Amino acid sequence: MTIKIGLLGLGVVGTGAAKIILDPSGRNSLVKDISIVKIGVKSANKPRQIDLPPNVIETDLENIVNNPDIDIVVELLGGLEPARTLILKAIANKKHIVTANKAVMALYGDEIYKKACIAGVYVLLEAAVGGGIPIVKALKQSLSANRIESIVGIVNGTTNYILTKMASEGTDFEKVLMEAQKLGYAEADPSADIDGLDAADKITILASLGFGMQINRHDIYYEGIRGINSIDIKYAKQLGFVIKLLAIAKKVTNNTSEKLQLTVHPTLVPEEHPLAHVDGVYNAVLVEGDPLGEVMFLGQGAGSGPTASAVVSDIVNIVDALKNNRTVSSSLDYINSDLYKITPIESVKTRFYVRFLSKDLPGVIGHLGTIFGEYSVSLKSVVQIGLQKKLAEIVIITYHVDEGSLRAALDKISTLDAIDSIPSILRVL
Amino acid sequence: MTIKIGLLGLGVVGTGAAKIILDPSGRNSLVKDISIVKIGVKSANKPRQIDLPPNVIETDLENIVNNPDIDIVVELLGGLEPARTLILKAIANKKHIVTANKAVMALYGDEIYKKACIAGVYVLLEAAVGGGIPIVKALKQSLSANRIESIVGIVNGTTNYILTKMASEGTDFEKVLMEAQKLGYAEADPSADIDGLDAADKITILASLGFGMQINRHDIYYEGIRGINSIDIKYAKQLGFVIKLLAIAKKVTNNTSEKLQLTVHPTLVPEEHPLAHVDGVYNAVLVEGDPLGEVMFLGQGAGSGPTASAVVSDIVNIVDALKNNRTVSSSLDYINSDLYKITPIESVKTRFYVRFLSKDLPGVIGHLGTIFGEYSVSLKSVVQIGLQKKLAEIVIITYHVDEGSLRAALDKISTLDAIDSIPSILRVL
Incomplete structure (x- = not known):
């Protein structure tokens, strides 16, 4: 039993995936069961770094998502459109989806998964995050x-x-x-x-x-x-x-x-x-x-080989399911969309690193301490770390504090005469 | 649909796995579908660090692998016997196997997989290697x-x-x-x-x-x-x-x-x-x-939590397959048993670190070089690195060489009067 796939896109990842599929020896035995039926590209006559079977190149991408022979559409276009529209059309035509497109899945994942669930098809996206890392x-x-x-x-x-x-x-x-x-x-x-x-x-x-x-x-x-x-x-x-x-x-x-x-x-x-x-x-x-x-x-996390490895591993998973006549369950176990509230950034508690440039070192450290104290920001360390053009550089590291309190304290500190500027505010793990 | 499991063993990993299964909220929703029917232990009255449902403790392990209610036998006994015999009986009774037992799988994996393949059951062993690392x-x-x-x-x-x-x-x-x-x-x-x-x-x-x-x-x-x-x-x-x-x-x-x-x-x-x-x-x-x-x-790589996590993830995989009425394919894609020959250790090529104790530093370095040369061992570095009780310590690092040639050269070197001993021979990645 051969599973027929259509690729959308033949850039570095598409070329890498096609190379794996066309050279299956020494890999998972299911790779042999994958057949590339069509590859959608913008320009049919561009020179390619791969020998392809005859007649697979297709410039009208719609023809791929509508092709009744194709079981799996592998979307490697990147970007939001036409990727989103083509994925949704392929799902409507009951094709399984493998994609490396993090942007479209991050923004339209909800819509895509719901439609896939109704259509009873898989949407797999291993390649969208971390390249070859599973x-x-x-x-x-x-x-x-x-x-x-x-x-x-x-x-x-x-x-x-x-x-x-x-x-x-x-x-x-x-x-x-x-x-x-x-x-x-x-x-x-x-x-x-x-x-x-x-x-x-x-x-x-x-x-x-x-x-x-x-x-x-x-x-x-x-x-x-x-x-x-x-x-x-x-x-x-x-x-x-x-x-x-x-x-x-x-x-x-x-x-x-x-x-x-x-x-x-x-x-x-x-x-x-x-x-x-x-x-x-x-x-x-x-x-x-x-x-x-x-x-x-x-x-x-990127590159032709690692990302193509993830794409083909997703294809192999679907081939395995189809060959063994498995029921396709929903792609994600959704519990619901508001299981947890999202903390707004002002309320996120973390440690901070802040660098100040000061005109008056002896005076300023006391002021810093007082103002941070007013806003309940506890300091782990205060270091006079360097000099820049006669300005003293002071670096502080705080204990965990919510971002809102830190920002309020810094707003007040920036009004001090002794403070020239606050060039860096960074978070600490 | 509830999938019924029997645990063999209630040590740290068994206890950890039971805790996960008995407290499923916030985990994969399939954990709720697992029911612990029996837990086999040596001593029924030992105090346990877990509250168990009534009547699950069983001291005759045979009763678990023969229990017609049980779908999955989870073997957490460790060691070769009775683990091997119980696994084989469970397979003969068409029960799926989840095991954390690296010893039994390394020695009897071939026999176990073949019988499982004939019986049409899964044998999963994520917990056998690397604890919770998938x-x-x-x-x-x-x-x-x-x-x-x-x-x-x-x-x-x-x-x-x-x-x-x-x-x-x-x-x-x-x-x-x-x-x-x-x-x-x-x-x-x-x-x-x-x-x-x-x-x-x-x-x-x-x-x-x-x-x-x-x-x-x-x-x-x-x-x-x-x-x-x-x-x-x-x-x-x-x-x-x-x-x-x-x-x-x-x-x-x-x-x-x-x-x-x-x-x-x-x-x-x-x-x-x-x-x-x-x-x-x-x-x-x-x-x-x-x-x-x-x-x-x-x-x-070890410990109750990580290993139990791997055990339950294997159970969940089987639950998923059983609930979705999937065909169970063979547990391993065996190609064959002698696809590759194994290189004997004498022929394995690697780099080496060797430490010598020498009585005569000025003379010995030339001798070392000559003898290594005879056996085609190329040296990357020779360092007189320390002194021990008037003996000079010399450390060499070689380029890649087969172990047999290195050992032959060292045998000859150890006969030199200037060499007191060769305390360390280690391989270098």
């Missing part, structure tokens, strides 16, 4: 006996590459970004990566799976790495931290109610923490559950 | 689109705890072992852990899954950590390495034939390698595949 399947299945407490990930390779380079070479953000663009590790328009949007899409998907409720991507607070200064990386290191862009989903119990914190931001990670050593283009996701404790998954 | 399922499913090239793991928590303590405190093996025994991290009879047998069981299971052939545990070369000296840990550190007990399964292509290397031994791991930072009771498994690249899984 985190989606682990959250859906292997870890599902647990109560998930937190999911913390380095899920964007571009920003991790840039932060790693900035740390190892002491170079500034703009310069490293340009290098990354030259090497193909950053896009010409890098904003989805750099500004944290890509990581927000991914934590939306992971949190939905881990906490069993559909999460709206618009509920994720996100902040990127444009503001990260090589000075802060240096000072963080002196204090025993590494700066990483973390995507965090965390269940917090307050006065008997359980809420979710969903944030993406640059974070000071203690050097002894397992995520502190995840460097370069590597991704990692740390899951904490009861009674599991901590489990971490690490691997290359 | 590595078994990942190798069977998520990574199976890949050609697996190597599996390298720290899969024994006891030895990793001991080596980590020896490194951080500079303490000798015997003292740390006694401490570990007091803390419950090592058994009263620690030999299965310390001598590498437990790790050999586990790599047998992982390699069977990863390379798609039934591997015989007797084909694994294993060596434990009793011989590891705190001096070697210190010197390894000076040279940029950490000593870890690694279980290694690796496909090697030689002159068009593909063979497997299957070894367990203490290994010098470069400090920048991801496994070098896996400390204490943590386990980690690094899988390399084509086109995936590297993926690492890290977590607590």
